[in-house]
Amino acid sequence: MTGELGRLGVVAGWSFRGSLRGLRTVGLGAFAAVPSLIVLALVSAHPGASTLADGTEGLFALLTLPVVVMLIVLVISVAQFRNEIDGETLVYLSDRSVSRTTIVLGKYLGAVGASLVLVVPATLAPLGIAVLGGASPYAIVVPAVLVLAAFLAVLAYAAFFLFLGLVSRDALVIGLVYGFLWEELLRLLPGEFPLLTLSFYLRSLLSGELSTGPLSGYPSAVTPPVAVIALLLVPVVFLGFGAGAFNLLETAPERESA
Numbered sequence: 001m002t003g004e005l006g007r008l009g010v011v012a013g014w015s016f017r018g019s020l021r022g023l024r025t026v027g028l029g030a031f032a033a034v035p036s037l038i039v040l041a042l043v044s045a046h047p048g049a050s051t052l053a054d055g056t057e058g059l060f061a062l063l064t065l066p067v068v069v070m071l072i073v074l075v076i077s078v079a080q081f082r083n084e085i086d087g088e089t090l091v092y093l094s095d096r097s098v099s100r101t102t103i104v105l106g107k108y109l110g111a112v113g114a115s116l117v118l119v120v121p122a123t124l125a126p127l128g129i130a131v132l133g134g135a136s137p138y139a140i141v142v143p144a145v146l147v148l149a150a151f152l153a154v155l156a157y158a159a160f161f162l163f164l165g166l167v168s169r170d171a172l173v174i175g176l177v178y179g180f181l182w183e184e185l186l187r188l189l190p191g192e193f194p195l196l197t198l199s200f201y202l203r204s205l206l207s208g209e210l211s212t213g214p215l216s217g218y219p220s221a222v223t224p225p226v227a228v229i230a231l232l233l234v235p236v237v238f239l240g241f242g243a244g245a246f247n248l249l250e251t252a253p254e255r256e257s258a
Contacts, residue, residue: 004099008102008106010106011098011102012107012110012113015114019079019080019115020114024075028072028076028118031068031071032072032122036125039130040129046134049136052130052133052135052136053130053136054214057214057215058213060123060126060149061206064123065149066183066184069150069154071179072115072118072119073161074172074179076158077111077115077157077158077165080108080110080162081166082169100246100247104242104243105243108162108235108239111158111162119150119154120150122150124143127142141210142213149205153202155234155235156198156231156234159235159236162242163245166245183199184199198234201226201231203221208227
């Protein structure tokens with residue numbers, strides 16, 4: 001058990017470091033700064049203190065969580081398996097003494113850690129900029145709940161996108177369709193359709209924990225404990241799917257015959 005935990009740590013560390021290097025990381029870092037730049041623009045317009053505070057808080061649900069967080073996790077998580085499968089290098093790792101389940105979990109933990117390095121500043125920096133720019137100070141519960149929501153979003157999205165990267169060459173396209181069509185359109189439909197989206201449970205969590213402000217009062221929201229359980233079930237399910245798929249799928253693409 002200790003040996004396998006050590007191997008898990010090695011795989012996670014390797015995946016974490018590999019996710020945070022190169023021009024891709026520079027691009028993701030610039031993308032993570034977009035909410036902060038928008039808040040800087042709001043500050044330059046000199047709105048009222050409460051308007052600036054509410055606008056910055058609302059930006060988290062309108063842009064940071066559904067777009068910035070989702071895309072950062074998508075790019076990092078899909079690459080964990082897809083780059084190695086396409087480059088035919090994953091076969092060397094899978095042939096060693098590390099179990100395939102350990103590889104899946106390690107790559108997942110590495111992707112989660114790398115995503116949080118970018119996501120947490122993207123969540124907190126706009127709030128700090130707003131307060132420095134004259135916004136009404138936030139209660140401590142606001143940044144705490146926003147970070148919790150971002151953390152749970154990373155856990156859920158990373159497992160799903162990691163699975164997509166393992167089983168599909170078109171994982172990035174599928175992830176984009178999921179993020180911008182499935183997540184955004186289904187939550188606007190009546191009835192039970194919003195329950196099929198992660199965004200519904202994330203907004204329910206925010207609404208349940210924040211009693212005032214633009215993120216409170218989400219319609220038909222479930223309770224925060226139910227929202228947290230639903231969000232934590234997603235990585236459990238898709239990590240299980242990923243481990244099963246990794247044991248069944250080829251780790252290198254078929255070569256075309258000459």
